[in-house]
Amino acid sequence: MELPSCVREGEAPWKKMSKEELQTQYSPSKWAIHREAEETLKTFSQIGEQATKKARASRKNLLGVAYGDHEAEKLDIYFPMGESEVWPLFMFIHGGYWQSGSKDQSAFVVNPLTGQKVAVVIVGYDIAPKGTLDLMVDQVTRSISFLQKQFPRNEGIYLCGHSAGAHLATMMLLTDWTKQEVTPNLKGLFLVSGIYDLEPIIHTTMNESLSLTLEAAQRNSPQLLLEATQTQPGDPAAQVLVIVGQQDSPEFKRQSKNFYKMLLQKGWNASFEEFQDVDHFEIVWNLTREDFELTQEVWSTTDPAQ
Numbered sequence: 238m239e240l241p242s243c244v245r246e247g248e249a250p251w252k253k254m255s256k257e258e259l260q261t262q263y264s265p266s267k268w269a270i271h272r273e274a275e276e277t278l279k280t281f282s283q284i285g286e287q288a289t290k291k292a293r294a295s296r297k298n299l300l301g302v303a304y305g306d307h308e309a310e311k312l313d314i315y316f317p318m319g320e321s322e323v324w325p326l327f328m329f330i331h332g333g334y335w336q337s338g339s340k341d342q343s344a345f346v347v348n349p350l351t352g353q354k355v356a357v358v359i360v361g362y363d364i365a366p367k368g369t370l371d372l373m374v375d376q377v378t379r380s381i382s383f384l385q386k387q388f389p390r391n392e393g394i395y396l397c398g399h400s401a402g403a404h405l406a407t408m409m410l411l412t413d414w415t416k417q418e419v420t421p422n423l424k425g426l427f428l429v430s431g432i433y434d435l436e437p438i439i440h441t442t443m444n445e446s447l448s449l450t451l452e453a454a455q456r457n458s459p460q461l462l463l464e465a466t467q468t469q470p471g472d473p474a475a476q477v478l479v480i481v482g483q484q485d486s487p488e489f490k491r492q493s494k495n496f497y498k499m500l501l502q503k504g505w506n507a508s509f510e511e512f513q514d515v516d517h518f519e520i521v522w523n524l525t526r527e528d529f530e531l532t533q534e535v536w537s538t539t540d541p542a543q
């Protein structure tokens with residue numbers, strides 16, 4: 238079925254797509270080439286659960302630390318090996334279209350990073366339908382303020398978001414931290430296969446749980462917010478790495494490239510990277526491997542000596 242003509246007009250390619258094509262473009266599992274879609278999603282969950290079980294069994298940790306009053310406002314902290322009390326903080330924000338996933342199956346990067354003197358935080362937030370996008374953005378904002386207050390001597394806070402989590406991480410670039418109790422020492426963002434213009438999502442089945450209106454989608458679209466802002470970057474030195482997998486869908490790649498270009502236009506210290514031979518899910522589950530190039534890039538970026 239064709240989209241209504243009022244949506245079809247306009248320059249964005251998604252506006253000319255049928256509902257079915259749009260749904261496919263925003264279903265990353267359908268673009269996996271190493272396994273079928275269902276097996277891809279099942280493998281992603283299994284690896285996330287195994288990595289989390291391994292991290293909890295092998296790393297010093299604090300689980301379920303409350304950063305707010307909601308039941309979901311909790312985070313897990315995994316501490317680096319060694320005696321140092323000062324380290325970079327790396328926060329992973331899980332994806333799942335703001336309606337699936339949890340901190341309890343997302344500790345992919347914990348063991349490689351904590352082995353390299355980086356503390357890793359996996360943050361939880363209220364997913365839809367209980368949580369709204371506005372609430373999730375507020376929760377991630379408050380979780381970062383909480384970390385800055387708990388660890389004021391940190392050697393930088395780095396955010397890594399996957400897919401919908403990359404959207405939430407990106408919204409932190411646009412947060413007015415003067416309204417928070419503290420301004421975090423944000424030094425870098427890793428935006429993995431993110432979504433930056435939420436309007437297309439309204440026309441997919443993912444919106445059945447989200448119930449996004451056009452206004453709410455636009456209000457929560459970093460692509461549109463950044464385009465409209467004249468303010469300079471909070472910290473022009475903060476590194477923003479925009480990342481996609483070679484097997485991400487054309488729409489996911491287009492969104493990331495467009496957002497990267499907008500970051501550059503607005504004076505951010507941004508870079509773009511397409512990781513070869515990985516899909517939307519492998520690019521994250523490969524973070525369990527020390528030899529994966531993104532793991533290595535995270536190591537070098539978070540190294541205080543660099």
Ligand SMILES: N[C@@H](CC(=O)c1ccccc1NC=O)C(=O)O
Pocket residue numbers: 263264265266267281332333334335337338399400401402
């Ligand atoms: N229904 C989606 C699932 C999905 O996109 C997804 C699943 C787990 C973690 C991240 C995801 N992507 C966006 O947040 C798909 O079929 O690919």
